[in-house]
Amino acid sequence: MTDQPKWGLVIDMDRCNGCTVCITACSMENNVPYVGEDDAGYGRSMQWIRVERYWEGEYPNLVVRFMPVMCQQCGVAPCEPVCPVYATLHSEAEQINLQVYNRCVGTRYCGNNCPYVVRQFNWFDYSSDMPEPLNNQFNPDVTVRRRGVMEKCTFCIQRIRRAEETANAEGRELQDGEFEPACAQACPSDAIVFGLLSNPDSQVSHLVRSARSQRLLLEELGTEPRVIYLKSERGLRS
Amino acid sequence: MTANSVPLPQTRAEEDPHQHLLLDPRPREEMNHMVMEAMTATSRPYWVVIGILATLVAVCLFGAWLYMIIKGMGVAGIRRPTYWGMFITNFVFWIGISHSGTFVSAILRVFKAEFRRPITRAAELMTAFGLAAAGLYPLIHLGRVWLAYWIIPYPNQRWLWPNFRSPLTWDMIAITTYLLSSLMYIYLPLIPDLAMARDRSVGWRYKLYRGMALGWRGTEAEWFRLRTAIQIFAFAIIPVMFSVHTIVSWDFAVTKTPGWHSSIFGPFFVVGAIYSGVSAVAMILSLIRGSMLNMKYFIREEHFDALGKLMLVFSFTWTYFYFNEYLLAWYGGDQSDFYVWNALTRGPYMWLWLLMLFLNIAVPWLTLWNKRVRRNPWLLFAIGFMINLGMYIERYLIVPLMITRSRFPFVWDNYSPRIELVMSVGTLSLFLLLYALASRLIPLIPVWEVQEGQLAFRMRRIGKMEVPSVSEIE
Numbered sequence: 001m002t003d004q005p006k007w008g009l010v011i012d013m014d015r016c017n018g019c020t021v022c023i024t025a026c027s028m029e030n031n032v033p034y035v036g037e038d039d040a041g042y043g044r045s046m047q048w049i050r051v052e053r054y055w056e057g058e059y060p061n062l063v064v065r066f067m068p069v070m071c072q073q074c075g076v077a078p079c080e081p082v083c084p085v086y087a088t089l090h091s092e093a094e095q096i097n098l099q100v101y102n103r104c105v106g107t108r109y110c111g112n113n114c115p116y117v118v119r120q121f122n123w124f125d126y127s128s129d130m131p132e133p134l135n136n137q138f139n140p141d142v143t144v145r146r147r148g149v150m151e152k153c154t155f156c157i158q159r160i161r162r163a164e165e166t167a168n169a170e171g172r173e174l175q176d177g178e179f180e181p182a183c184a185q186a187c188p189s190d191a192i193v194f195g196l197l198s199n200p201d202s203q204v205s206h207l208v209r210s211a212r213s214q215r216l217l218l219e220e221l222g223t224e225p226r227v228i229y230l231k232s233e234r235g236l237r238s
Numbered sequence: 239m240t241a242n243s244v245p246l247p248q249t250r251a252e253e254d255p256h257q258h259l260l261l262d263p264r265p266r267e268e269m270n271h272m273v274m275e276a277m278t279a280t281s282r283p284y285w286v287v288i289g290i291l292a293t294l295v296a297v298c299l300f301g302a303w304l305y306m307i308i309k310g311m312g313v314a315g316i317r318r319p320t321y322w323g324m325f326i327t328n329f330v331f332w333i334g335i336s337h338s339g340t341f342v343s344a345i346l347r348v349f350k351a352e353f354r355r356p357i358t359r360a361a362e363l364m365t366a367f368g369l370a371a372a373g374l375y376p377l378i379h380l381g382r383v384w385l386a387y388w389i390i391p392y393p394n395q396r397w398l399w400p401n402f403r404s405p406l407t408w409d410m411i412a413i414t415t416y417l418l419s420s421l422m423y424i425y426l427p428l429i430p431d432l433a434m435a436r437d438r439s440v441g442w443r444y445k446l447y448r449g450m451a452l453g454w455r456g457t458e459a460e461w462f463r464l465r466t467a468i469q470i471f472a473f474a475i476i477p478v479m480f481s482v483h484t485i486v487s488w489d490f491a492v493t494k495t496p497g498w499h500s501s502i503f504g505p506f507f508v509v510g511a512i513y514s515g516v517s518a519v520a521m522i523l524s525l526i527r528g529s530m531l532n533m534k535y536f537i538r539e540e541h542f543d544a545l546g547k548l549m550l551v552f553s554f555t556w557t558y559f560y561f562n563e564y565l566l567a568w569y570g571g572d573q574s575d576f577y578v579w580n581a582l583t584r585g586p587y588m589w590l591w592l593l594m595l596f597l598n599i600a601v602p603w604l605t606l607w608n609k610r611v612r613r614n615p616w617l618l619f620a621i622g623f624m625i626n627l628g629m630y631i632e633r634y635l636i637v638p639l640m641i642t643r644s645r646f647p648f649v650w651d652n653y654s655p656r657i658e659l660v661m662s663v664g665t666l667s668l669f670l671l672l673y674a675l676a677s678r679l680i681p682l683i684p685v686w687e688v689q690e691g692q693l694a695f696r697m698r699r700i701g702k703m704e705v706p707s708v709s710e711i712e
Contacts, residue, residue, distance in 0.1 A: 043317040043651045052648040069646070078494045084406035085388045086398070103398075105388055106311070106381015107406055108321035112641055113493040117319045117649045121381065123312030147310040148381025218645060221494055 006095045007155055008197035008226040009184070010207045011068055015191035016051070018066035023047045025186030026070075029156060031142045033126030046120040048153040049183060067229070068192070070183070071118045071153035072217060073097050075224030079110035079119065088150070095198075096155050096226065104149040111150060115218050119152045155194075155226075156181035176202040197226065204228075255697060255706050259356060259538050263692040272532035273431075273681045274438050279531050280678060291671035299664025302657050303378055311381050315656035316638070319649050323638045324658035325379035326489075328665055330507070330633045331514070332372030333413075333486050335626075335669075338515025339365025340420060340479040342545075344472045352708075353544045355691045356536040359431075359684045360526060361519045362424040367672040368515075369417045371665045376409065378661065405489045412485040416478050423471045426464065429454050431681040446679075483511045490636065496574035497640035502566070506559040513552035513598075514629035517622035520545040522673070524619035526682060536683045539613040546612030549625065553602040560632075577643040577650075586652060587639050590631055597628025 026032065026048050035044050049070040056063040073096040079088050080097065087104035090097060111119040125147040127138075138144055141158040145151050163179040176195050184192040195204035208214065213231040216224075256262045264272075306313050316323040342361035346354035377383050389400050389410050400407045433454035436447035454460060487507035490498035500506075520542060527537045567575040582591045601624045605611045612618060638653040655662075676682075698707040 039312065044312065050648070052646065054648075081401070081403040082405065082493065084400050084404040084410070086401050103388070104382070105385045107379070108316075108381065109404070109406060109489075111318070111321035112495060115494050115645055117644050117646055120318070121311070121321060123317075124310035147312075150381075 004092065004095055004198065005196050006198040006226065007073070007160065008195065008204050008208075008228060009070075009155070009181075010193045010195075010204045010228045010230060012191045012193070012207075012230045013065065013067060014230065015189040016066045016068060017189055017191075018051050018053060018064065019188065020051050021186045021188060022068060022183035022192060023049045023051065025182040026153070028137065029139055029142070029159075029182035030154070031127065031138050031144050032120075032151075033122070033130070033145075035123070035126055039123065044121075044123050046122070046126070046151070048118070048120065048151070050118075068183075069116060069118060069217070070227070071097060071155075072116055072223065072225035072227045073153075073155060075226065076222060078113045078115060078221075078223060082109045082113050083107070084109075091157075094155070094157065094160060096157065097152070098157070099150060099152055099154065101143050101145050101149045101151065106148040106150065108150060115221055115223065119150050122147045122149050122151065255704075257538065258540055258695075258706075259536060259688065260352060260691040260695040261697060261706055263689075264535070266689055269685055269689065270434055270438065272535065273683050273685050274435060276531040276533060276683075277435070277678055277681055278439075278443075284674070284678075288671065288674055291667045291674065294667035295664055295671055297664070298660045299374075299668055302660050302664060306378075306657060307383060311379075313657045315654050315658060317651060317653070319644045319651060320638050320642050320653040322379070322641065323653060324634065324655040324662060325375050326637045327630070327633045328658075328662055329372050329375035329379075330486060330637060331630050332368045332375070332665065332669070333483060334368075334507075334511035334514045334629065334633075335518050336365045336368030336372060336416070336420070336515070337479055337483060337508070337511040338368070338519045339363065340423075340475055341512050341515060342519055344423070344475050344479070347468075347472045348476065351544075352691055352695070353541055355687045356683050357519065357523060357541055358427070358687065359424070359680075359682055360522055362420065363673060363676055363682075364515070364518060364522060365420045366417075366424055367669050367676070368518075369413065369420065370672060371669045373413060373417065374665065374668075376406070376413075405485065405492055408485045409489060412478075412482045416482045419471070419475050419478050423468075423475050426468050426471060427684055427687065428680060429464065430456065430686040431684055434685060435681055480508055483508045495641055496572065496643070496645065497567075497578035497636070500563055500566075502559060502563055506556075506563065509552060509555045509559055510629060510632065513549070513556045514626050516545060516548045516552060517625040517629075520549065520618045521622040521626070524615040524622075526677070527615055530677065530682070533683075536688065539615070542615050542618045543609065543612045546606050546618055546621075549622070550602055550606040553599065553606070553625070557599050574643075574645045577645075577647070578640050581643045582635055582639065587635065590635060590639075594628050594631040594635060597624045598632065601625065601628070 027034070030048060032046055032048055034040075035046055039045070049068050052067040052069055054065040054067070056065065075095070077088075077090065077097050080090055083089070084107060085103055085105055087100045088097060088110050089100070106121070108121055111117075111121060122145050127135075127144045128146065139158075141162070159179050159181060164174055167174040167178070176199060180194050184194045193204055193207060195202035197204055197208070199205060207230065208228055210230075214228050215231060216228060219225075314323060314325070339362040342354060343358040343365075347358070377386050380386055388398075389407060391400050400410075402408075429451060432447050432451040433456065436444060436451045439447060484504040484507065487503035491500055491503035493499060523537050523541065523545070527533045564579065567579060581587060601621060605617075605621055611621075638655075642653050643650055694709050696707050696709070697704050699705075
C-alpha cells in the first residue's frame, strides 16, 4: 500500500507552550461553533483540539506540561465499525477518518468508543443561531453542521484536497510543506508539523526518524494513530 | 365452591392440595364468566388512573420528546465524555423487563412447569409493552431522529446500506425480530380465549373478538395445529430472547471503553434481565390480583411462592456474574479499569453503588428464603420493586457512569440527568397505560390453559390417602 499517501501530524511537546492558538485557528477554519458560556461551562465546548494540562511537582517547583489532543486519525479506528450508517468511515485516498455530516443520524456511539474522547456533538443548532454579521466568518469550504451530528478534526481535508487539486492542475507532485492545516499554520512555536508520513523526505518523516523519543497515544490499544508525539526533553531531565 | 375444595380431615391446612389452582377446579362456564367479568368491569378509579397515565405519557414522554427534537439533544443532561445517558439506561432496563414474558412463558412451558398456566399471558404482555417502551429509546436518543430509517436496510438509488458491523444495526434487527416473534407468541395462545370472549360478548367487543379469533371453532384439527405452533414458538423464541439481550450487551462489550469492554457482558445482561423481569412479573401479578375482579382465584400464593424462588435463584446468579466482573478487572490490573471502579466504589457514585448492592443482594437474600414472605403478594411486590430499582441503578452505573471516567483524566466529567428523568417517568406511565388498557381488552388469564391443566390434575384415592395425580396432556 505504498502508493497511498499517509498524512500525519508530529507534535513536539517541548515546543508546545499551551497558548491554545491552534484551537482558535482550527475553529475559524472549520466553522467549529462557539457554544456560549453556559454550555461551555457544562462541558459542551466543541473545539476539535484540546490542550491538556498536567502539573507535576509542588508549588513553586511546578512543571506544567501541555499536550494538544485532536483526532488521531487512527489506522484502525474504534469509531468506524460502530456507526450504523457509515457516517464515520475510512478514507482510502488520504488514509484518514472521515465524518460525513449529512449521513450522521446522531447515535453518538463513535463518541463513546473513541478512546481519545475527541469527537464532538452538536447539542444545539449553534451555527444557525449565530447573530447576523458573524455568520460571514464561516469558511465556505467547510460544511456548517446542524444539531444532532457528530464532528471531529479532519486534518483540514479541505486544504489537502485544494493543494492536491492545485498540484494536479499544474501537472506536478505535491511538495512537502506546500500547505498546512490551520493548527500547524497558527502554532507560533512550530510545535505542530504536518506532512506525508509515507514520503521519507518530508519534514514529519525526518522528525519521526530523529533521535528523540516519541510515542503514540494509547498505542497499546492498537489503533495505529497518525499523530506522533515527540517526548518532552524536560521529562528526560527531571 | 365445589365439593372438591373442602379439605380432607387427614391433611394439614398448609398442605391442603386445593390451594393449588390446578387442583381446585371450577365449572368451565363459571371460569369463563369470571375472566369475562374481570375484563369488562371498569370502575371510576380505573378511568382516573387511565386519565392520569395518559396525561403523563402525553406530557412527560411525547411532549418532552417533541421539545427535545425541536430544541436539540442539549436539553438532556449528557455531555462529553458521557455521550449515552439515562436514555440508554432506560433502553436496557425495559429490554430487561421484556425478558420476563418469554422466560416465564416459554421456558416454563418447555419445561412443563405447571404453575405457569394462569400467569403466562400477564408475563407475555410485559414482553410486548416492555419492548414498546424500550423500542422508543433508540429513537429518542438519536440526534436526528427524523433520519432513523437510515439504519434499516432498504433498497435505494445510491446503494447505501447500513453498517452490518455496527452493534446498533444488530440491535435493530434483534429487537424487531424479538418484537414480532413475541407478538406472535402472545397471539397464538390467545386465539381460543378470544373465541371464548367472542361467544360471550356483544357490540364492538363482539366485532373485535370475531376478527381477532380468526374464526376459531375449537375442532380437533384446530387444537392440534395450535398446540404444534405454540410448541414450535416456545422453543424458537428462547434463543431469540437470549440473543436479544446478548446483542444489547454487545453495544457495550464490543467497545474499547474501560468498564464496558468485558466478555462476560452477554450472559451477565441476560441474567440481569431475567432477574428484573421475573421480579416485575411478581409486581404486576400483585397489582392484577389486588385490582381486578376474580383474580384471587386464578393468581394464588403458590404462584408468588414460585416466582419468589426464581427471584432468589437469579439474585444468586446475578451476584456471581457481577463479582466475577470485578474480580477480573482487579486481577487484570488495567489502570483505566481502576479509574472506573474507583469512581463507582469510592468515588462520587459510591452511595448509588452501595444502594444497588443492598437492593439487589441484601434484600432478596435476607427475605426470599422465607416461605411466608414469598407467599405474601404485597411483600413480594415491595421486594420486586426494590429489586427493579436496584437493577435500574445497576444499568445506570454501567451505561452513563462508567463512561464518565475515560482513559484521559483531563476530560472526566460527571453525569446527571435533566430531561431524561421526566421522560423516564413518561415511559413508566406508557408501560402501565398500555397494560391497563390491555387488561380490559384481552383476557388476562389464559382460561383454556388453566382448564387444560385442571383436566390433567386429579385427586386420586389410594387406600385412605387422597393424592394428586397428573396425566400427560401435551
